[in-house]
Amino acid sequence: MAKTTRHSNQYDVVVIGSGAGGGTTTRVLAEMGVKVALLEAGPMLDPATEYKEHQWPYDWDHRGAETGGKAYFGNQKPFGFFTTTSGGWQLDGEPYTIGEGSQFQWFRSRIVGGRTNHYGRMSFRLSEIDLTGYDRDGLGLNWPITYNEIAHYYDKAERFIGVTGTVEGIPTAPDGVFQKIPPPKAHEQMTRAAAKKLGIPFIANRRAVITRNHNGRAGCHYCGQCGRGCLTASAYASSQVDVFPAVESGNVTLFTEAMAREVLTDSSGRATGVLYVNRKTQREERVLGRIVVLAAGSCESARILLNSKSNLFPDGLANNSGHVGRNLMDSVGFSVRGRIPSFEGLTSYNTDGFGSSHLYAPWWDWKNHAQLGFPRGYHIEVSGGFGMPRIGSFHAAGEKYGYGQKMKQRIREEYGSTIRFAGRGEMMPNKNSFCEIDPKVVDKWGIPVLRFHFKWTDHEWAQARHMEETFKDIIGVLGGRITSLGNRWEQQGISVPGTIIHEVGTARMGIDPSSSVVNPHMQAHDVKNLFICDGSVFVTNPDKNPTLTINALAWKAAEFMAEELRKGNV
C-alpha cells in the first residue's frame, strides 16, 4: 500500500456510510446543490439480485436450509435465508474482539443502504420524556436539544420517508405525519382487547412503509416481506429512497467498495478528507472535501475516529473529551411465545399485511418508575398469524405429536395459533459498556479493529423481568399457555448485547466539550468541519428504535452544513 491515489476532485462534503444517516445527509445536501462524495464500504446494491422478495421455499432445492443444510446446524444466515440482505454477525477478514467477561454481537452490512435494506422499519419519535430522563432519575444525561427543536425534522423525515400511524396523544409516543395503516390482524385485535384489561394500550404501529403512492414510490402491496428488502421501495431503505435519487441529481459521486480507514487532517486540525482502502484494488486512496461526515454506524464511526491519530489528536480525532467509543448502548430485548387455543377456530386468511405488527404498545407506565424498580420504559411488539412455512416452522409439533396422521392433523389445527411478544427497552449508559481499539488485532487491510466491553446492569435485568411478567400476563388473559421464554439470543433472560442491532451512543451529543463529542448540530466540538450523522450521537437510547431519529438528526445536521458552507464558515 505504498502508493496512494488522490482523487483530484475536491468535494464540498465527503460522507462515510450510505445507511439511514449517510443516505439522508447525502440526499438533503444534494437537493441543496452541494457536491457530495459518498463512500460505502460494500458494493453497489442491485435489488434484483440482493432481495428475495416473493420467492417461495420451493423455488430453491434446499428450501431455504441453504447449501448442505446450514440451517440444521445453526449456521444459517442471520434471520434466515430469505430474510436479510448482505451482512451478518461476522464478516470474513473483518474481525472484532470482545473484552474478558463481556458479550457483544455486531451486525454489519456492507452494501449501499447498509442495514436499512432489511431493517424492521419501526419508526418512533423520541418524546420530551425521553430527552429529559436525567431530570427525573439522575441517570445518564439530558439531551441538549428539546423535543420542539427536533419535531420539525421528524416532520420532514416522516413526510419524505412515509411512516404509518394514528394520532393518539400519548406523551411517551409523540404523534407525527402519518400514512394510513392497514387494519389490525386477528391476533393483534385479540391482544389489544386482552391488554386493555391490564391497562396496556395497543395502538397502530408506526413503520416506515408507505401505504399509498408517494414521491414516485408505489404503495405497499402487502407481501409482508419487508425484511427481505422491498423491490418497490414501499418500505423505506436509504439505498432506494435516498441514495439512488441523490446520485441521479448529478451532485453525488458514489464510491463503492471504499473501506474508510481514517479521517485526514491538516496541521491546523481541520479535517481535509478521508483515507480509504479500495477493496477491489487493495490500494489506499484519498478523497478530499471541505466537510467530512461520519455515518458509518455508531461503532464503525467510533473506530474510524479512534484510528485517526495525529500529533494534534493523539487519542483519536475529535476525542479530547475521551468519550469516543464510550457510552455504548443497545436496546434491551426479551420475548415470550405462547399458544392460544381460541385462535384455532379461526379460518386461515392472509396475515402478511405490511410486514411485522400492525399494532404495538408504546411505554404506558412512565409515571410509576419509582414503584417499578427500573428507571426507563419499553415498548411491546406482537407477532403471530398464518405465516409462510419455512425450515423449522413445525419441528416442535413433530416432537410433540410423534409422526403420522395425528401429527399432520394437529399441525393443521395449530397453524396460526401461536403468538409472540417482544420487548424493546431503554438501557442506561454505564462505564463498563464501550468499544475501543484492540491494540493487537487488525483486519485484512491492516486496520486496527474494535474490542467491545459490555455489561447489562440491574436496571436492564429488572426491566427484562418486567417484560417477561407482562407478556405472560397478556398470554394468560388470552387464555393461552407459554411455549417458550426468550429466543436463541435471549436464553440468559435478556438479549445478548448488540443483538437488537440498536447500538448507539459512541460519540454523544452535548453542550459541554469535556463530556461529549459533538454539539447539537452534530458538529464535532474539536473539529469544526467534522460531523457525525449516525446513532453515535445519541445521548441515551430510549425504547424508540433509532433509525427515524437518525434520519431526523442527519437532516438537521445537513441543513446546518449547507448553511455553514454558504457562509464560508467551513
Add this chain to the structure above:
Amino acid sequence: MSRLVQIETSQEGDISRRKVLHAIALSVTATGFSSLEPIWGQHIHEAVNHEREKDGTYAPQLLTEHEFKTIRHLAELIIPADAKGPSGAEAGAAEFIDLLCSQNDILANIYKDGVSWIDTRMRHICKTSFLRAPETQKTTLLDQFVEAELNIEQHPELSSGVTFFNWMRKMSIDAYYTSKFGIKDIGYMGNDTLSEYTVPQKEIDAMIKKAGLA
C-alpha cells in the same frame, strides 16, 4: 410512467424473471410514476414464481438406491397422504435429503448410518430390511422411537435410531410444509400482491366476544 408501460407491453414474450426484477428495481429510482398497477404486481409474482419442472425420474446424487427408497418410505410414514395432501415422499422429502447429503458429509453419515441401523434392527426382529418388513413392524419401530425420545436414558439401545428418526422427521416436515402441497394443506394464503389489505372483521369480532374480551 414510461418504464411501467414498457414492462407491461414487453410482458407478452418470455421476458426473463431477472429482466422483470431489474426493471422493477430500476423504476424505483425513476421519478414520475404514480401507481403500482395490480397487473404489474402480478408480473412480479409470476416472474418470481418460476416453477421448476420435475420429470419424475430423480437420480439420487449421494444415497444408494436402497437408502433413497428407505428414506422415501420413511417420509411416507412420517407424513402420510390424506384427504388434504399427499405424503412427505410425494412432496420431495427424499430428493431434498439426498441433495443436502450430497453437500454435507455430516448429514450424509447421519442418513447412511441411520438406514443401516434400522435395517440391522429390522433383521433382528423379522430377518428382512426395513423396507421389506411388514407394515406393523415398521410402525411398531417408529412408535418405539417416539416413546424412547421422551425418555432416552431408559432406552440406550435405541438412541442411534432415535437420533436418525429425529433427523428424518424434521427434514420430512420441512420438505412437506415448504412444498406447494404443504402450503395448500395448512392454507397459507399470503406471498401475494394486494392493492388493499383486509381482515375477516366479523369473524374476529365474534372471536373476541367468544373469548370474553369484548
